[in-house]
Amino acid sequence: MNQExxxxxxxxxxxxxxxQSFETQLNGQSTTQFHKERxxxxxxxxxxxxxxxxxxxxxxxxxxxxxxxxxxxxxxSKVDKSQIExxxxxxxxxxxxxxxxxxxxxxxxxxxxxxxxxxxxxxxAHKENKEVVEKYLAQHLIFSDQPFAALNTAFARxxxxxxxxxxxxxxxxxxxxxxxxxxxxxxxxxxxxxIVLAESSELQLVESRHFxxxxxxxxxxxxAAEIIVGANAKLxxxxxxxxxxxxxxxxxxxxxxxxxxxxxFTGVDLGGSISRNDTNIEFTGENxxxxxxxxxxxxxTQLLDNHTFIDHAVPHCNSDxxxxxxxxxxxxxxxxxxxxxxPDAQKTNAFQQNQAILISKDATVDAKPELEIFADDVLxxxxxxxxxxxxxxxxxxRSRGIGEEMARxxxxxxxxxxIFERIKIESVREKLEDEIIKRFSE
Amino acid sequence: MxxxxxxxxxxxxxxxxxxxxxxxxxxKSEYKWGFTTDIDTDLAPKGLNEDIVRFISAKKEEPEWLLxxxxxxxxxxxxxxxxxxPNVKYPEIDFQDAxxxxxxxxxxxxxxxxxVDPKLRETFDKLGISITEQKRLTGVAVDAVMDSVSVAxxxxxxxxxxxxxxxxxxxxxxxxxELVRKYLGSVVPYTDNFYAALNSAxxxxxxxxxxxxxxxxxxxxxxxxxxxxxxTGQFERTLIVAxxxxxxxxxxxxxxxxxxxxxxxxxxxxxxxHDNAEVKYxxxxxxxxxxENGKGGVYNFVTKRAITHENAxxxxxxxxxxxxxxWKYPSVIxxxxxxxxxxxxxxxxxxxxxxxxxxxMMHLGKNTRSTIIxxxxxxxxxxNSYRGLVRVGKNxxxxxxxxxxxxxxxxxxxxxxxxxxxxxxxxxxxVEHEATTSKIGExxxxxxxxxxxxxxxxxxxxxxxxxxxxxRELPMEFAVEAQKLLAVSLEGSVG
Numbered sequence: 001m002n003q004e005x006x007x008x009x010x011x012x013x014x015x016x017x018x019x020q021s022f023e024t025q026l027n028g029q030s031t032t033q034f035h036k037e038r039x040x041x042x043x044x045x046x047x048x049x050x051x052x053x054x055x056x057x058x059x060x061x062x063x064x065x066x067x068x069x070x071x072x073x074x075x076x077s078k079v080d081k082s083q084i085e086x087x088x089x090x091x092x093x094x095x096x097x098x099x100x101x102x103x104x105x106x107x108x109x110x111x112x113x114x115x116x117x118x119x120x121x122x123x124x125a126h127k128e129n130k131e132v133v134e135k136y137l138a139q140h141l142i143f144s145d146q147p148f149a150a151l152n153t154a155f156a157r158x159x160x161x162x163x164x165x166x167x168x169x170x171x172x173x174x175x176x177x178x179x180x181x182x183x184x185x186x187x188x189x190x191x192x193x194x195i196v197l198a199e200s201s202e203l204q205l206v207e208s209r210h211f212x213x214x215x216x217x218x219x220x221x222x223x224a225a226e227i228i229v230g231a232n233a234k235l236x237x238x239x240x241x242x243x244x245x246x247x248x249x250x251x252x253x254x255x256x257x258x259x260x261x262x263x264x265f266t267g268v269d270l271g272g273s274i275s276r277n278d279t280n281i282e283f284t285g286e287n288x289x290x291x292x293x294x295x296x297x298x299x300x301t302q303l304l305d306n307h308t309f310i311d312h313a314v315p316h317c318n319s320d321x322x323x324x325x326x327x328x329x330x331x332x333x334x335x336x337x338x339x340x341x342x343p344d345a346q347k348t349n350a351f352q353q354n355q356a357i358l359i360s361k362d363a364t365v366d367a368k369p370e371l372e373i374f375a376d377d378v379l380x381x382x383x384x385x386x387x388x389x390x391x392x393x394x395x396x397x398r399s400r401g402i403g404e405e406m407a408r409x410x411x412x413x414x415x416x417x418x419i420f421e422r423i424k425i426e427s428v429r430e431k432l433e434d435e436i437i438k439r440f441s442e
Numbered sequence: 443m444x445x446x447x448x449x450x451x452x453x454x455x456x457x458x459x460x461x462x463x464x465x466x467x468x469x470k471s472e473y474k475w476g477f478t479t480d481i482d483t484d485l486a487p488k489g490l491n492e493d494i495v496r497f498i499s500a501k502k503e504e505p506e507w508l509l510x511x512x513x514x515x516x517x518x519x520x521x522x523x524x525x526x527x528p529n530v531k532y533p534e535i536d537f538q539d540a541x542x543x544x545x546x547x548x549x550x551x552x553x554x555x556x557x558v559d560p561k562l563r564e565t566f567d568k569l570g571i572s573i574t575e576q577k578r579l580t581g582v583a584v585d586a587v588m589d590s591v592s593v594a595x596x597x598x599x600x601x602x603x604x605x606x607x608x609x610x611x612x613x614x615x616x617x618x619x620e621l622v623r624k625y626l627g628s629v630v631p632y633t634d635n636f637y638a639a640l641n642s643a644x645x646x647x648x649x650x651x652x653x654x655x656x657x658x659x660x661x662x663x664x665x666x667x668x669x670x671x672x673x674t675g676q677f678e679r680t681l682i683v684a685x686x687x688x689x690x691x692x693x694x695x696x697x698x699x700x701x702x703x704x705x706x707x708x709x710x711x712x713x714x715x716h717d718n719a720e721v722k723y724x725x726x727x728x729x730x731x732x733x734e735n736g737k738g739g740v741y742n743f744v745t746k747r748a749i750t751h752e753n754a755x756x757x758x759x760x761x762x763x764x765x766x767x768x769w770k771y772p773s774v775i776x777x778x779x780x781x782x783x784x785x786x787x788x789x790x791x792x793x794x795x796x797x798x799x800x801x802x803m804m805h806l807g808k809n810t811r812s813t814i815i816x817x818x819x820x821x822x823x824x825x826n827s828y829r830g831l832v833r834v835g836k837n838x839x840x841x842x843x844x845x846x847x848x849x850x851x852x853x854x855x856x857x858x859x860x861x862x863x864x865x866x867x868x869x870x871x872x873v874e875h876e877a878t879t880s881k882i883g884e885x886x887x888x889x890x891x892x893x894x895x896x897x898x899x900x901x902x903x904x905x906x907x908x909x910x911x912x913x914r915e916l917p918m919e920f921a922v923e924a925q926k927l928l929a930v931s932l933e934g935s936v937g
Contacts, residue, residue: 358869367864373879376851380879387872
C-alpha cells in the first residue's frame, strides 16, 4: 500500500529519465552482454520504487529526506593531487586507484606493475579483460528486490576492477580511493567494483570514500561491489566511509567465498547524512571462513545503518561478526545482522555481536540480530548490548585520579579498539585511531 | 470511524449519530437473527456478519453497551487485513466458513474409563493425572466424593471472604457490569490487531478476575480454574484486574491433551495491574498439534498483554507444546515507574508444528526492569521462532532489560529462528540480548548413556535441565507435570 507511494516519486522518474540519456553516452558499450543487465535493472527499479519503513529491511531507515532531493548524473570534477594527499596511506603510494565522482582518474592513480595484481578501471576491463568481466559482473549481486542495487546495476559504468591470478600473493596492499566533489549541482554516482581472487591467491585491500570541499555539499553515492574469493584464497578488505555530512551513501556488497578461503571485512562508517550498507556474504565451498567487523560513529542528525547477511549454504564454515558503534547528539544507529544456516550446513559456527553506546540523551539505536537455523549440528550465537558507559568502569578510573572527561575518552577508545586492533595494515590502523581520537575530542 | 459527538437538534430527535447508524444497520440487515426470543437452535449459521455478532450478544443476554462494543470491533475487523509477517505457513483461513457461536456441547457421558480411547489414557498415565481428573477430562461421570461443583463452591466461598471476584466472563458482565465496562479493552483495545478485533467481536466466554485493594489471593487460581477449564470456547476472553497492592497467581490451561474440534483459536488476555500490585500468569498449552504428518491441529493466535503501574510487577510464564501453529506474544507495557515485567517461556515443537512466539517489553516509566528467558526446542520437521521486542521510550530513565533466547535443535530437519528487535531511545538504558542455538551435546548424551540411562531418558533429562530456569517459575504441581509433558511431546523424535 505504502509501497505504492514511493514508486511514482519525482526522484524515481528523474532516475529513469537520466538512464535514457546515460544510454546514449555509452559509445558502443550498449551492445555488450552487460548492457542487457542494465536494462533489466532499470525496469526492476521502476517496478520496485524506493523502499518505505513498511518494508521489513527498511523498518528503521527513513529515507524521506533523501527522496526530497534532486540529483543529476555525475560528471568528473577537477581535483588536485594535493587535495587527496590527506587520504593516502604510507606504504601504498604506488598502488592506488583513484576515482573522482565515480569516474576513474588516471592522473591521480599510481600503479606499480610488479605487484602481480591486475587493477584498473572497470571501463577499461570491459575491453581488456572481457572474459573475466563477462564471467562475474552482475552474476552475483541480486537486485530483484533491492532498489539501490538495481539502480547501481542500471548506471554501472566505472569502478575498480581487480583480478588476482592463481597462486599470486599481492606484494603490497592496494588502495581504492573514491573522492566526491560536488561543485554546484548535487550528483548521483554509481561506482561498481568487481574483485576476483583466483585460487590460492592473497590480497590486502583498503577502500576509502572521502570528499573534498565543504561538509554541506549534497550528493548521492550508490556503491555496489561483487567479490569472489576463490578456493583457498584470502582477502582482507578495510572500507572507510567518511562522506560529507550532507551526503547520501548507499552501499551493496555481495561476496562469495569458496572452499578453504577466508574473507575478512572491516567497515568503518563516519560520514553521510544517511548511510546504509548492505553487506552479504555467501559461503559456496566447505571449510571457508569470514570475519566481519564494523565500527560506526555518528553525531548531529546522522543515520548510520548496517545490514549484514551471512549465508551458511554449505557445511563446515565459520563466521565471526562484531559491530560496535557510538551514537552522539540526535543521531540514529541501526544494526540488522542476519545469519542463515541452510539445511545440511552442518558443523557451522556462527557468532555475532553488536554493541552500541549512546553518548547523548537524544540518540536512538535500533538493533535486530537475527538467526535462522535449519541444521542441527551447529554452534550459533548472537548478542546485543545497548547502553551508556558503565558507571563502575568510570568510577574505577576516577578513583585512580583520572579526570572524568579523560576517563570517558579512555573508555571510548578502549571500546573502539576491539575493532581497530584487528586491522592488519599498520598505517591504516594508526590513521583511523588518530581520526577517532580527534572526533572524540571535538 | 469515530464521529465527533456534536449534539444538534437533529440528534435530540433521532438519537446520536452512532445510534442512528445502528438503527440504519438493523433496518438494512438481511435477516434478523437473534431478535426473536424463542430461538431453538444453539448454533449460529456459518459465516460472520453483524447479525451473527448480534446473535451472540443476544444469546448471552448482554447489555447494550457490550453489543455496541462488539459491533465497533467487528466493523474495525472488516477494515483490517490478516497479518502475514509471522514466520509460519498455513493455508488461507476462510473466515466465512466457520461457526462463531455454538452453545457448549453436552459431552456424551461415559460409564467408565474403559470406554475412553486407550491412547489418550496412556498419555494421562504418563502425565500422572489422577483417575478422578482423568474422568472429568474425558467426560466420565464423576463420583460424589470428588464432585467438582461442590469443590468449586468451597473455593468460591473462600474467595468471596476476601472480596475477590472470580468467575466466567458472562457472569461478570451480569453481576459486575461497571468493572467489566471500565477495564474491557483498556489493555488490548479492539483496534489492536486483526485477531484481537475478531475476538472482541465474537468472544465466547472466558474468565474475569478482580482482586481488591491490598488483598493477597490466598490460593493459586489454577486449581479452581482447572475444574472449570472445559468448554471455554474458541474465542476466549480473560480480564484480570489487580487493585493497588493486590497479588494473584493465575494458571491457564492444562497439561492434559485437549482434543478440540475448533481449528481457529483467537484468545485475548488483558491484565490491568495497579500501583504496587503483582500478577503472575502461567500458561500450559497442549492443544491438538495435528498428527505426525502435519494434518489437522489447532491454530492458536493469541493476544496477551499486561499494563503495570508504579512499583507493579507482571510475570508471564508459558509452556507451549501443543497447537499446529502458535502465534503469541505475551507483552508488558511498563507504564509506571519502578515496575517490572518478566517473561519465561518454553516452546516445544515437534513433527510439523510451527511456533512464532516471544514477548514485547515496552519501557515507558523510569527505573523499569524486564527479564526475558526463552527456551525453544525444535524436533521433527517443525519450525520454532522467537520474536521479541524491547522498546525503551524517551522518558524511561534507567530502564534495564536482560534477554536470553536459547534454541535447541533435535534432528536435522527442523528449524530454530531468532528475531529480536531492540529499539532504544534513552541513553541511560542498559539492554542486553543474547541468544544461542545448538544441538544436544554428544558428550552430554554419552555421559548419561554410560551410566546406564537410555537414550530417550537421557534426552529428556537434558531437555528438562535446559528448561529448568523456566520451570522453576511455574507453580509447584505444574512444574512437575510440565516436565512430564515435555517427555511425552518429544516422543518419537529420537533415533
